[in-house]
Amino acid sequence: MRFFIRHITDKIFTILTVLSVIMLVAILAVILVPMLRKGLSAIVFNGTIEFRKMQLDLFSRGDIDELKNEDIRSRLYRNKIYETIESFKQNIDSETLSDKAGVIYRNFGKELQRKNIKGAEYQKLRSLSRELRDKLQAVFKSSDKKFIQENISDVLKFKNDIAFKDTSIDGLFVLAEDFASDIEHIDLSRRQQYAASLKELENIITKLLGPNPSLPVPALKMDRYGATRRDIAEKLLNRLLWLEQWQQDSPGKPMKRVITPRAELFAGTEIEPLFNYIRENLDEILVFKPAFYWQYFIDDSTPGHYFGGVWPEILGTVFLTLAAMIFVFPIGIISAAYLAQCQSDNLIIKIIRMAINTLAGVPSIVFGLFGLAFFVLYLMPLFGGPSKPCILTAALTLAVLTLPVMIRASEEAIRSVPQSYVEASLGLGAGKLTTFISVILPAAMPGILTGIILSVSRVAGETAPILFTGAIAFGPTPKSIFDPTRTLSYGSYDIAIGDKLAALVPHNQYGMVATLIMLVFCLNIAAIIMRAKISRKLKGH
Amino acid sequence: MSDKKAIIKSENFCFYYGSKIGVKNISMEIYPKSVTAIIGPSGCGKSTFLRSINRINDLIANIKTKGVLLVKGHNVYDKNTNLVNLRQQVGMVFQKPNPFPKSIFDNVAYGPRLQGVKKRSYLQQIVEEKLKAAALWGEVKDELNKSALALSGGQQQRLCIARALATNPDILLMDEPCSALDPIATGKIEDLIDKLQTDYTIVIVTHNMQQAARVSERTAFFCLGELIEYDSTVKIFRNPAKKQTEDYVTGRFG
Numbered sequence: 001m002r003f004f005i006r007h008i009t010d011k012i013f014t015i016l017t018v019l020s021v022i023m024l025v026a027i028l029a030v031i032l033v034p035m036l037r038k039g040l041s042a043i044v045f046n047g048t049i050e051f052r053k054m055q056l057d058l059f060s061r062g063d064i065d066e067l068k069n070e071d072i073r074s075r076l077y078r079n080k081i082y083e084t085i086e087s088f089k090q091n092i093d094s095e096t097l098s099d100k101a102g103v104i105y106r107n108f109g110k111e112l113q114r115k116n117i118k119g120a121e122y123q124k125l126r127s128l129s130r131e132l133r134d135k136l137q138a139v140f141k142s143s144d145k146k147f148i149q150e151n152i153s154d155v156l157k158f159k160n161d162i163a164f165k166d167t168s169i170d171g172l173f174v175l176a177e178d179f180a181s182d183i184e185h186i187d188l189s190r191r192q193q194y195a196a197s198l199k200e201l202e203n204i205i206t207k208l209l210g211p212n213p214s215l216p217v218p219a220l221k222m223d224r225y226g227a228t229r230r231d232i233a234e235k236l237l238n239r240l241l242w243l244e245q246w247q248q249d250s251p252g253k254p255m256k257r258v259i260t261p262r263a264e265l266f267a268g269t270e271i272e273p274l275f276n277y278i279r280e281n282l283d284e285i286l287v288f289k290p291a292f293y294w295q296y297f298i299d300d301s302t303p304g305h306y307f308g309g310v311w312p313e314i315l316g317t318v319f320l321t322l323a324a325m326i327f328v329f330p331i332g333i334i335s336a337a338y339l340a341q342c343q344s345d346n347l348i349i350k351i352i353r354m355a356i357n358t359l360a361g362v363p364s365i366v367f368g369l370f371g372l373a374f375f376v377l378y379l380m381p382l383f384g385g386p387s388k389p390c391i392l393t394a395a396l397t398l399a400v401l402t403l404p405v406m407i408r409a410s411e412e413a414i415r416s417v418p419q420s421y422v423e424a425s426l427g428l429g430a431g432k433l434t435t436f437i438s439v440i441l442p443a444a445m446p447g448i449l450t451g452i453i454l455s456v457s458r459v460a461g462e463t464a465p466i467l468f469t470g471a472i473a474f475g476p477t478p479k480s481i482f483d484p485t486r487t488l489s490y491g492s493y494d495i496a497i498g499d500k501l502a503a504l505v506p507h508n509q510y511g512m513v514a515t516l517i518m519l520v521f522c523l524n525i526a527a528i529i530m531r532a533k534i535s536r537k538l539k540g541h
Numbered sequence: 542m543s544d545k546k547a548i549i550k551s552e553n554f555c556f557y558y559g560s561k562i563g564v565k566n567i568s569m570e571i572y573p574k575s576v577t578a579i580i581g582p583s584g585c586g587k588s589t590f591l592r593s594i595n596r597i598n599d600l601i602a603n604i605k606t607k608g609v610l611l612v613k614g615h616n617v618y619d620k621n622t623n624l625v626n627l628r629q630q631v632g633m634v635f636q637k638p639n640p641f642p643k644s645i646f647d648n649v650a651y652g653p654r655l656q657g658v659k660k661r662s663y664l665q666q667i668v669e670e671k672l673k674a675a676a677l678w679g680e681v682k683d684e685l686n687k688s689a690l691a692l693s694g695g696q697q698q699r700l701c702i703a704r705a706l707a708t709n710p711d712i713l714l715m716d717e718p719c720s721a722l723d724p725i726a727t728g729k730i731e732d733l734i735d736k737l738q739t740d741y742t743i744v745i746v747t748h749n750m751q752q753a754a755r756v757s758e759r760t761a762f763f764c765l766g767e768l769i770e771y772d773s774t775v776k777i778f779r780n781p782a783k784k785q786t787e788d789y790v791t792g793r794f795g
């Protein structure tokens with residue numbers, strides 16, 4: 001019976017261990033797989049013609065002729081959008097129309113002077129044209145249809161007047177006729193409303209398709225291109241088609257989200273069919289094509305995080321990590337050697353050990369503030385440098401942060417070196433230092449490398465300590481360790497806190513995070529291979 | 542034997558671990574170019590005494606000594622003793638084979654390198670010579686760059702002997718060198734000890750009385766930190782002066 005129970009408990013124990021391993025793997029998969037999958041979307045996605053234009057302009061990549069053909073075809077579809085909006089805008093925009101009438105009136109005056117018409121004749125034509133202009137301007141400002149029709153017909157009476165034949169005043173009649181035909185479908189009382197809605201609509205269309213080619217090229221690179229990816233395009237299309245509003249039924253009640261088709265705002269106008277047009281012809285307008293953007297890893301992002309890749313971020317992360325390791329490695333090992341050698345009942349050693357253990361648990365933001373106060377604001381000026389965050393201060397802060405991890409791992413490793421090695425070395429007449437460097441250190445290397453692996457993973461991913469001590473979101477690639485740098489961790493943090501940015505370039509954020517994971521993974525693999533090699537050598541295989 | 546001048550001489554030597562006595566009032570003389578065995582039950586202080594000779598016991602905190610322990614006429618526990626010189630003159634082989642996790646070559650060359658030998662050819666010469674002296678050359682001459690840990694236990698122990706010899710010591714301390722080895726490896730080590738005594742003074746601590754009888758010229762019997770009897774091996778094993786010694790060597794020790 002006792003044998004049976006022991007058998008059962010052993011089995012349960014085995015099953016539990018296997019289960020816990022499976023659970024660990026599952027949790028890892030649940031966290032990592034979506035992260036990497038989303039990160040992959042920064043590299044493999046459905047690109048639009050805007051993406052290819054951007055690649056050609058900023059990085060000189062892609063087939064120019066093919067792109068030109070695509071552009072011509074998409075223009076065909078796009079022009080209709082721009083034309084419709086333009087004409088609608090004119091009709092609702094009384095000021096532009098008034099200005100136009102004013103210009104025609106002034107031109108007519110100049111024309112009269114050119115024709116050498118003078119005296120009473122000039123005065124007559126001048127005042128008549130002024131009258132027509134004023135009438136039209138009143139029409140443009142009015143929202144009373146009856147008044148408009150009366151006045152327009154008044155104006156058009158002069159159309160065939162012999163005095164105005166073949167003069168520039170004709171423009172006024174064309175304006176009046178166009179207006180009369182266009183306003184049939186427009187509710188003039190809603191002109192203000194249309195103007196606001198149209199502005200919003202144009203805004204979204206600019207984001208979707210890029211700026212109107214008839215306008216001057218925007219100064220900011222990020223404004224020069226429309227949606228570069230299908231997912232973003234679809235998001236923008238959604239915003240285009242649906243209007244999201246927050247309404248409150250009565251005071252004190254929670255706000256409610258109300259979604260209505262944006263087309264309703266333009267009911268009855270020429271804009272209304274445009275929505276369906278864009279939705280149905282999105283493929284032709286944006287020319288989707290699968291893109292494999294592996295250059296994501298080697299491109300600079302231009303500008304900000306809108307387009308391009310994460311090369312400066314990768315570089316910055318690697319540099320910062322290595323720089324921190326350069327500080328941590330010797331200091332950590334020397335401290336560990338001291339601690340490992342000393343008897344642990346010494347009061348000073350007890351205090352040091354307690355300090356190290358406490359440091360290991362201090363939140364990283366505290367290290368960030370410490371780094372700002374000590375390295376940036378105190379040490380840098382002390383050594384005659386500018387009191388400015390840079391790679392050096394960031395690396396030092398990270399080094400301080402990870403020192404406890406390193407010391408503990410190294411101390412363990414050094415303690416676990418067999419005493420017999422030490423005895424053998426000392427027995428051969430070696431000093432303490434020689435023994436440490438040539439016997440203890442090599443034998444402790446695998447354990448120390450474990451410490452380094454832990455430190456590297458921590459350092460590469462930390463954001464808070466470098467927040468104030470040397471990380472920037474945008475800026476040039478650093479030229480020396482006295483320049484601040486971009487890093488993957490800080491980059492993704494910056495996208496996350498810039499609320500608009502996170503909505504516009506979520507793929508870039510995931511891309512950075514996935515790159516960071518892979519980078520840490522690669523660094524770890526490198527260290528693990530090194531550790532395995534050293535271990536094998538130590539074991540004599 | 543007594544006509545020779547003692548190379549190691551202790552007079553009322555006492556050794557304390559803190560307040561605990563390791564050995565007390567040891568007075569004995571060890572003669573050059575011979576094998577001296579130290580036997581005794583566990584905890585009798587034989588290893589403590591051996592490890593005092595090259596001060597490897599200094600690794601332990603809170604130790605105290607009294608009396609005199611002379612090696613080649615110098616008191617090793619003198620404040621001015623140069624530990625490096627002392628340990629180069631007094632080599633040591635430990636209970637468990639403890640080669641460094643380095644190549645065979647680097648293991649043997651460790652001592653000479655510490656002495657400042659840098660020339661590769663000279664190092665090679667030393668390594669070959671010492672490996673030959675340790676009767677290991679024939680087995681490892683083609684794989685000097687192999688890790689020492691890949692060798693068998695017996696080979697490792699002979700490598701440790703070669704490593705100890707490489708600093709050209711006068712004295713070789715052996716702390717139960719065969720306790721971790723099988724009989725064949727033990728036999729080889731014993732042959733080696735026999736060969737080495739023409740050039741070196743060997744002090745060997747052993748639990749194995751047959752071994753002491755086989756390899757040593759003189760034997761010291763320690764018990765409870767005191768030297769009970771010290772005489773020629775033949776006398777100790779055949780006709781001991783003290784009852785305690787007789788009990789121990791005949792296996793009646795309780």
